[in-house]
Amino acid sequence: MTTSERAQFLSEMRQMLISIQGVMQGIATEDRTAIIEAARYSGNRMARATPQSLRDKLPMEFKQLGAPTHMLFEEIVIRAETDDMADIAEVAAQALANCAACHAQFRAD
Numbered sequence: 001m002t003t004s005e006r007a008q009f010l011s012e013m014r015q016m017l018i019s020i021q022g023v024m025q026g027i028a029t030e031d032r033t034a035i036i037e038a039a040r041y042s043g044n045r046m047a048r049a050t051p052q053s054l055r056d057k058l059p060m061e062f063k064q065l066g067a068p069t070h071m072l073f074e075e076i077v078i079r080a081e082t083d084d085m086a087d088i089a090e091v092a093a094q095a096l097a098n099c100a101a102c103h104a105q106f107r108a109d
């Protein structure tokens, strides 16, 4: 990765942490709007914002874990409209499991 690609990559990571934090906070206060707003940042919008040059450098196994993680944020956006808080928390837990699984495997060198 180039220096600027790495900076953007890590900045998106920090955004995902803020996102999932906002989702958990929203679940705790049963604030559906807050959950939706927090989750939206890290869904398809972020996936699409990844530059092609960076995308081309990511290994297949990385993308196989990364893409579904963005999709889980989209799922939270949709489920936050109507689902029980416990069900939304379960999807958030799946997303967090992906964070942990990827961090155990990859470094941004």
Ligand code: HEC
Residues within 6 Å of the ligand: 010, 011, 013, 014, 016, 017, 018, 020, 062, 063, 065, 066, 069, 095, 096, 098, 099, 100, 102, 103, 106, 107, 108, 109
């Ligand atoms: C597909 C792989 C992958 C997934 C999924 C993933 N990460 Fe990361 N993340 C990385 C890599 C690689 C690094 C860089 C680690 C390093 O080189 O030290 C990183 C770094 C980070 C950092 C540190 C950023 C910095 O400024 O140094 C944070 C915070 C982070 N991730 C949060 C998350 C959260 C929250 C999730 C889940 C919602 C998540 N990540 C999901 C691969 C992933």
